[in-house]
Amino acid sequence: MxxxxxxxxxxxxxxxxxxxxxxxxxxxxxxxxxxxxxxxxxxxxxxxxxxxxxxxxxxxxxxxxxxxxxxxxxxxxxxxxxxxxxxxxxxxxxxxxxxxxxxxxxxxxxxxxxxxxxxxxxxxxxxxxxxxxxxxxxxxxxxxxxxxxxxxxxxxxxxxxxxxxxxxxxxxxxxxxxxxxxxxxxxxxxxxxxxxxxxxxxxxxxxxxxxxxxxxxxxxxxxxxxxxxxxxxxxxxxxxxxxxxxxxxxGGKSAIIVFDDCDIDQAIEWIIAGICWNAGQMCSATSRLLVQDGIADALLPRLADAMQALRVGNPLGEEVDMGPLSSEAQWRKVGEYLAIGQQEQLNCLAGGALLERQGWFVAPTLYTDVPTDSRLWNEEIFGPVLCARRFASEDEAIALANDSRFGLVATVASADLQRAERVAQALEVGHVWINSVQAVFVETSWGGGKGxxxxxxxxxxxxxxxxxxxxxxxxxx
Known part of the structure; x- marks a missing residue:
């Protein structure tokens, strides 16, 4: 030193x-x-x-x-x-x-x-x-x-x-x-x-x-x-x-699009990995969830339960699924966004608060039916905070996903691989995953467009x- x-x-x-x-x-x-x-x-x-x-x-x-x-x-x-x-x-x-x-x-x-x-x-x-x-x-x-x-x-x-x-x-x-x-x-x-x-x-x-x-x-x-x-x-x-x-x-404010033909258990795994890996402190975090109407009522409550069940704690002392935020400054910033969520009266299905314990911990958080003019929908939070909206059609999902000043990554979840490839081609981002967690390989490119x-x-x-x-x-x- x-x-x-x-x-x-x-x-x-x-x-x-x-x-x-x-x-x-x-x-x-x-x-x-x-x-x-x-x-x-x-x-x-x-x-x-x-x-x-x-x-x-x-x-x-x-x-x-x-x-x-x-x-x-x-x-x-x-x-x-x-x-x-x-x-x-x-x-x-x-x-x-x-x-x-x-x-x-x-x-x-x-x-x-x-x-x-x-x-x-x-x-x-x-x-x-x-x-x-x-x-x-x-x-x-x-x-x-x-x-x-x-x-x-x-x-x-x-x-x-x-x-x-x-x-x-x-x-x-x-x-x-x-x-x-x-x-x-x-x-x-x-x-x-x-x-x-x-x-x-x-x-x-x-x-x-x-x-x-x-x-x-x-x-x-x-x-x-x-x-x-x-x-x-x-x-x-x-x-x-x-x-x-x-x-x-x-930065990024990336979308994960879940179509109604998707297996719910797999979708939840991909969604949680996209927002809770590294406690959401990722430029590539898929922090906007777009879920099709036909699967939303079944998926969202189960997703909330899964997020609440995550083990959050000190990795040096226990088996955990998610650790703390890495700095006090980031912890306070995420806390400010959670306060904005309360002010905007967003519908919170899970989390929504800083955890009252030693260290800079945040509860994995899920908001649903988030308006597109919400700050939480548009701004990069850099924490385990997921905002969800429903969509009816493929075209609507693409439009919502592309309606962002960022363009880093996206994830598409669908049993229809032709549709998934079609959507991936239409997304204005640098990297798209289909039916996968965010697996990054050195042989592929990394980076995005827009902001x-x-x-x-x-x-x-x-x-x-x-x-x-x-x-x-x-x-x-």
Whole structure:
């Protein structure tokens, strides 16, 4: 904790004015403290990444792949420690923390595979219509990139950015969330163990001041940010000031559409997973339930009973289905939305209150017949709060689902697979699940449209986000 920042291959003490208190959300008590980096240390980290760029981007792709496999193996070797830290700092149930760790390992392994194939994709000829010229394509590292990651999925969102950026030949400055500043330090430890060249990966922690200094830094060639729309807007302004590319993965107010031919038990499983995984603290949370008239009267009471039966508690001390919210600020924000629900006299079938116990716990909550002009229907809550409405026809369901300023994900539940595919095609989102929980695979893309962000992560699209395209054309005459 005395040297929590990794700059130019060295662990250094924070020189900033802010102190970061790291909390156990189950107890609402801090268990660690560290000093934030200063803006001068952000400068040092960017300078180190700039100095390392020339050597790293010309390193053979197969060698970069070797380092990426080393990250995957080292994360797997730290499995128990990192899972326990996720449970303690985020309040995640063990099964969720295990999924996160496996996701991070899979991400580094996948991009190691892609890195190994980069050499074959270089200097590919382009067929030209005009005679007398030849042209070929090069894919090159975009340069020094800043990575700003959130607190709801630490380790995972950072892996989604670090792995493809390193595979592409970029050098990095990572800024973890001030709520969860510890788990990403494992990446610095692993970099040291592997002998990753100094400056290729740098980690600076802090609050908004550090994030602002990084996003506005003139030494970056690209910025990738995952977080709230409010902060994402400021990050976008910073990118505009320097006319540089950025990737934004922001909020969501996603829909799950349940048709009346769906098995009720399966539908309830998918609905609860979509709103209560990570205590609803997901940009992809399917927080708007659209249920067809023919099944609504049977499904909604059973859904309410299932939500009330969820075991909510401390994952380090008991078997739980859902843990607490990860921070007091988020707990208070969700409490404000529950108060709005009371003011709007919404019909609450389950939950509707903060739990009166030590820690930042919220009861899984279900509101039904929520008006489309309700703040709870339209705004991202980032907690286990589900708003339901009924629909009559397929067209009505699509219209309701698309009537949002967000466009991240959606889920469709129906026994009619042709209809499900038809609806999926009509939804204005980046990812659709059919008859499934939100299974995220590294081979698929992640990201959305509208207010949910710019660009894509994961899959080959995640690698392309850190590459620039160069064409070399010459006259043959």
């Amino acid at each position: 005395n040297t929590p920042h990794y700059i130019a291959g060295h662990w250094v003490a924070g020189e900033g004015s802010d102190t970061l208190n790291v909390f156990d959300p189950c107890l609402a008590q801090p268990f660690a403290e560290l000093h934030a980096a200063s803006t001068a240390q952000v400068d040092q980290a960017v300078a180190a990444a700039r100095q390392a760029l020339g050597g790293w981007k010309t390193t053979a792709p197969t060698e970069r792949a070797r380092y990426l496999r080393g990250f995957a193996d080292a994360i797997a070797a730290r499995r128990d420690t990192l899972i326990e830290l996720q449970m303690r700092n985020n309040g995640k149930p063990r099964h969720e923390a295990e999924v996160d760790l496996d996701d991070a390992v899979a991400t580094f392994s996948y991009y190691a595979d892609l890195a190994e194939g980069l050499a074959e994709r270089q200097n590919r000829p382009v067929t030209l219509a005009a005679p007398g010229f030849s042209s070929h394509t090069r894919l090159e590292a975009i340069g020094v990139v800043g990575l700003i990651v959130p607190w709801n999925f630490p380790l995972v969102t950072s892996a989604w950015k670090i792995a493809p950026a390193l595979a592409a030949g970029c050098t990095l400055v990572l800024k973890p969330s001030e709520v969860t500043p510890l788990i990403e330090l494992a990446y610095g430890e692993i970099a040291s163990e592997l002998g990753l060249p100094a400056g290729v990966l740098n980690i600076v922690g802090g609050k908004a001041q550090v994030g602002a200094a990084l996003s506005a830094h003139p030494g970056l060639d690209k910025l990738s940010f995952t977080g709230s729309n409010a902060v994402g807007s400021r990050v976008m302004h910073s990118a505009a000031d320097h006319c540089r590319p950025l990737t934004l993965e922001l 949910s962000g710019i660009g894509r992560e994961l899959g080959p699209w995640g690698l392309a986000a850190y590459q620039s395209v160069k064409h070399v054309t010459r006259c043959l005459g």
